[in-house]
Amino acid sequence: MSDTALYPTPALGGYRADKDGIVVEELTRLAVVSIATPLDGDKALDAAMQKSFGTTPPAPGKVTISKDGKTRFLGMAPGQIFAVFNHDRPDAEKRLAETLSGSAYTTDQTDVWVALRVGGESVVAVLERICPLDLHPDAFPADRCARTVMEHMAAIVLRDGEDGFVLLTARSSARSFLHAVEVSVENVL
Amino acid sequence: MIIDHPLLGPRDSAEFVYLGDACLIERPDWQDENALDAFHDYLYLRDNPAGEHRELWFHEQGDRSWLVVTRNTLTHEITKVELARDVARALGRSK
Amino acid sequence: MSNTASRQSHRLSGGLVDRNAPLDFTFNGSHYQGFEGDTVASALVANGVKLVGRSFKYHRPRGILTAGSEEPNALLTIGRGAYAEPNTRATVAELYNGLAASSQNHRGPLGFDFMAVNDFFSPFLSAGFYYKTFMWPRAFWEKVYEPLIRKSAGLGALSGEPDPSTYDKGFLHCDVLVIGAGPAGLMAAKTAALSGARVILADEDFRLGGRLNSETYEIDGMPGSEWAQSIVQELSEMDNVRVMPRTTVYGSYDHGIYGALERARDHLSDQGDKPRQILWRIYSKRAILCAGAIERPIAFGDNDRPGIMMAGAVRSYVNRWGAAPGKRVAIFTSNDDGWRTAADLSAKGIEVAAVIDPRTGNAPYQIPNTQIFMGDAVAGTYGRKGITQIALASGREIPVDCLAVSGGWSPNLQLTCHQRGRPAWREDIAAFVPDQGIPVGMSVAGAANGELSLKSALTEGLNKANAALKDLGMKTAPQAAPKSDDEKIAATPFFYVKESKARAWVDQQNDVTVKDVKLAHQEGFRSVEHLKRYTTLGMATDQGKTANVVGLAIMANARGQSIPETGTTIFRPPYTPVPIGALAGRARGKDFRPYRLTPSHSWAEEQGATFVEVGMWMRAQYFPKPGDKSWRDTVNREVETTRNSVGICDVTTLGKIDIQGRDAAEFLNRVYINGFAKLAVGKTRYGMMLREDGIAMDDGTTARLGETHYVMTTTTANAGPVFRHLEFCRQCLWPDLDVHLISTTDGWAQFAVAGPNSRKLLQKVVDTDTDLSNEGFPFMACSEITVCGGTPGRLFRISFSGELAYEIAVPARYGDALIRALIKAGEEFGVTPYGTEALGVMRIEKGHAAGAELPGTTTAQNLGMGGMISKKKDCIGNTLSERPDLNRDDGLRLVGFRPVDRSQHLKAGWHFLSKGSPCDMAHDEGWMTSVAFSPSLDHSIGLGFITRGSDRMGEIVRAVSPATNVDIEVEIVSPHFIDPEGERLRV
């Protein structure tokens, strides 16, 4: 057996850049776990989430937040939500599965995605170059999420405040996605 | 085009992948006496109307739902969008 | 350089140009000056330049006809070198300092075009002449005639260099999109904006206001252009309004989607490194088209000479740009509006030589010191490179240097036709107006809707905006249209002068004359579409914006029908031409599509690996080492090391689908042809998936990690389609199975560790609580493990290489660390990383099917797996796989091939023939799908499909490649070249 433990490598090397008030940074500690509701298991999951997190599963496109404010639940699809929280060990799924104690099927998604946070006053102007969704605050307020496509890459958009978005995108194409965001910032500012 | 997703609201059809006639939900029984003919008609002889068409779209860049979209093939007007799973159940499909 | 306006021989006082900002530019190498606010056309007019181009067919001298985007003649190449942009309309090109423009389509200087000889042969070059000749002798078409015709094709030329500019795209959303910022558009935008709606106001011009900038109207007591500026200012300050000048809404698409092109930096002499243009996709709930109208010419003899200009354009040059198109101007108009030109010119002190109006009766305006000819027409003109004189139908000749023409105004309704809307004819204004089939959500206001007076445009802009707001359930703010003139607009249909003897142009750019239209009729090309296609009327870069109605009128006359009976032509997107670069946006060069990189990519780069595109993925192809003489050397070394000791390959790109649920086993049983119901926990099984038509779709292994938990692998290429298919099965076919799918492809860094020493290597990496012995972890076992002291992972004992082999996976963030740890652990065994080439060699040596064997037309039977299809259960594709032609005795079978002469190298793509058969399609027996040089066997080997292959072991057949002159003998052998019994896998 090996004598050295494996170290994690962030997909974008912990990228952070600030250009004229637009901050783009890789969130390296974010864990993502998918929660699938068993057929006819909605009530059981509701109860388990209420008990453990003090909230209920969100409908697709909506976001709920745990009572302690530490975990966001993103409604991804009928019967599927993503739990998103800060956690930097590779056992996020195991922990969550234990918490939900058999009321859902869980799959670790942490390493499937890379999280970029884009924030700043003109963030919507930057994102409208690549994002087909209407990000006007009336149409897409804080704590709303959606899955869409930008520059040929799948992305999950989460608005975490008036001027801030977390973008989840496939880990393998993270560099291309970052490039797309960087070019948008360049082109707009 | 814009597809008004029953759960997510209006989305650009570019987020979706098209399959075709919604009668692809009605897969025949493999043990039927005329199963071969039934499967032939099911797979190859689909509705292709000039007018209202019920068709399957997959929200690939979205929530991964299969939808049944009722759309006019002459005007592209969309009059109904349903979750395919609900349609399938209503047709009696189960396990 | 401050006071050089004196050089601008035709510059007048006034106008909306900034005389404190002179701009230098060149036209055909000569230096000129204009002002900020000029277009290239207005600057040329100000400098007295009349001849700006040559026509397409006859190379006739041509000048500027219009002042807008409908311009057919003044097409210039603007910019230098790779920046040169051909066919740019001088009438909309904004002047900047240092701009270089040149004319097009002439051989020799513009003034002495050798190709103008075509004009003298025009009797033989009538419409469609080329369909009737150039047929004999047959070989001459290809070698002589066509090259000559092609040489004269086109107008401007591409630079031939990659476009150096960048482009961007974007997405906008609004409640109300207002297209056009003339009086109707400004009124509509303001009305919508005051209600709080999200409004976008887009106009192709750099100065908003539309005709208000070109006319001498007053609104609310101020000049029209000032009123426009005040509204624009007001709108610009509102949060809910986006004002977009230099933005052409070029197309109307389904469900309120509009395409728009913003020319963000074309007007700057230094474009910097920002995108020159931005292509917007606008999602609107309602749209109001306020695109104004286009003035129509009249066809008369030699009506195409430089100096003949639309009457409204003359007003634009004089009023907006302070540039005089001539010093002695005649006006030929069939409507009241044309008379305004006379009034405006007079006011600027320009001599109006005559006004000719084919209508009888009294002149609608009094123009002092001008000859008025009512009931007369211009029948001919003189002056080869610029008009010098006109001849009236009555015989009178009048010397002029400019002729202003107005045949009335055609509503600019293109966008209403983009979804196949059909306009209707309105006799009172002698024009088509929007009618049936207007895009859903669109309304039309102002001149675009046939409301040609200022007052009606303002009122309609207001009303249509209110109607749209009401439709959207939004509150409307009470307000009234401002006070304005209500000018005379009476018009009579008048399209061409019958008395003309010389050729009269209908489509100036494509050189279509009245005679051509009549000839088309004579030869039976009488529907509008036939007319267009036979004569090329309306097919030029202006799409017939000024020509179509005139052509239609002449055809209607020839048919003895009315214009609406004769038809209309449909306009298709785009409204004005859009650069291909803008439509492509950023997606070019390396940014054409994203790159997907494996977790070991950085490490592989450090090793000097060569990479290859596999779909979107970049995979290591091979890892050259110093001393390797060629890539084949490298690959041989990688194969041999793996077969003799151990090799490692990143296989992360294989699709991984996490499948969970009480019914997951049953689900797998139905999507794979072979049984999965009885797969034990901790075991992996190979599965083959069919499409419903019985053809192989994909294959891979599926591991059972728990009672209700499976992980399926797919081929790299099919990961997406397979996922979609499984979701279809889950949601549409069996909605009540408890099964859940989620892709984890990117989540796991997965490496194949293959070769006799793979177990020993892994024992150094996998934590000791996993027993890796053959008994503890046998072939096809799988397990969740920990690696390197606690990092969670997965281990599968599966083999693509045919050796004792494993695939080990860790969360992707540990992938870089794991490859380094594996290589380090393997040092003592002489481990090699291997790439896709060695992977391919080893799978061919083992006879495993891959992409080339699964082109979407092969059945399980073809692959020799027909027996795998379980007859005891339903699965996708099983029924239709039983169709007779898919089960023929002489069907294709996948087998191996080796050259009879072992020194020969095989190639995929060769075909097979029986010995003695002729080399034709009837005797074709199959083809080679994959080949490799097998270092283990020291010769070339191949896989391929051949009829009855499995019954023909040992037969010698021909492998032929007539396209590359190959015809050799090969022997049919088992596809399992190495270890056919599979003993190495199980040790």
Place this chain on the structure above:
Amino acid sequence: MHYSVFKIISEGLKGNTGWKPQWRDPEPRKEYDVVIVGAGGHGLATAYYLAKEFGIRNVAVLEKGWLGSGNIGRNTTIIRSNYLLPGNEPFYEFSMKLWEGLEQDFNYNAMVSQRGIINLYHNDGQQAAYLRRANAMRMAGADSVMLDRDELQKLCPFLDYDNARFPIKGGIMQPRGGTVRHDAVAWGYARGADERGVDIVQNCEVTGFQIKNGVCTGVETSRGPIKAKKVAVCVAGSSSRVMEKAGIRLPIESHVLQAFVSEGLKPTIPGVVTFGAGHFYVSQSDKGGLVFGGDLDGYNTYAQRGGLPVVEDVCEGGMAIMPMIGRARLLRSWGGIMDMSMDGSPFIDHTPVDGLYFNGGWCYGGFKATPASGYCYAHLIAKDEPHEVAAAYRLDRFRRGAMIDEKGMGAQPNLH
């Protein structure tokens, strides 16, 4: 009236007053030997060959709109015979040979221009697939050449060899491929058929079929009933709609394919070039426009218009391989309705109704097939047996499992 350069000169000197209509505008008669439904390219060609090659001249071609208003008037004008499968390649090569003598045959210059067609490949797998195809073409008597990168670069120096996302490694070329002036094909066939006595009746819509006891004896039209011994439907784009009137369901979906043309430019692209890693193909017309296209929009439609995503996708493909076209402008886009069949290949066959014949399912490839389709359809109608090169184009092939699937996409019409 025979067309020639001498005729043009003599007419030019007479002020072009002597040109005659290129076809008559006849009233439909009550009965014909053969009624062809649809005066598109294939229908007109069928009538022409029936009259010329099979001696059947008592023929009417009925057209709902104006002749040539189908996809013959809205395509990207490419001709080629670079197919792979035995069911297809001999047919398209037969078509190519007919193109090569067409203009002399019908005395009309359709500007058949064999400047070559090149399909680019970007990886080893594609190269192998193209070599297989090149060999299949040779084995069917067609021409094909494999080009490596250097050879390709000599022919097409303007492609992006250095900075491409998917490197260009070579191509397969068919030198005899090229383009034809599409409208002129319809006009040439119409004129040739008309001269031989065929009635081409425009503005005459077929509204139904007269079918009794499984036998078709004529059609109902907007201009009255017309009897016929044989009725041959040839209405690609509307096949399902028309055949539904005869109670026949088809393995066809209707899809829109967009095509595009740029402003006229001085010659810059030699033949037809097709991208192998994206969806884009282009040629340059004799008038200088770049004529290009790509994928279907992908959904069932009868509306002759497409959406923005495909426009942009096609232009992305163009810029990916030839970045010099960035400043060329897209002038016009249009959409044609394609009969997309379930395996991407067409039908020329009897129907289950006696006396009723069907020709359709041409997907996006009908233009190049026009001469052979007309010839083989005429053969089938005249002799009641398929021409040997079109023998595989049967309606029952899916029942038998005898698909002709060039792309391997299965029963998914929008992917063919």
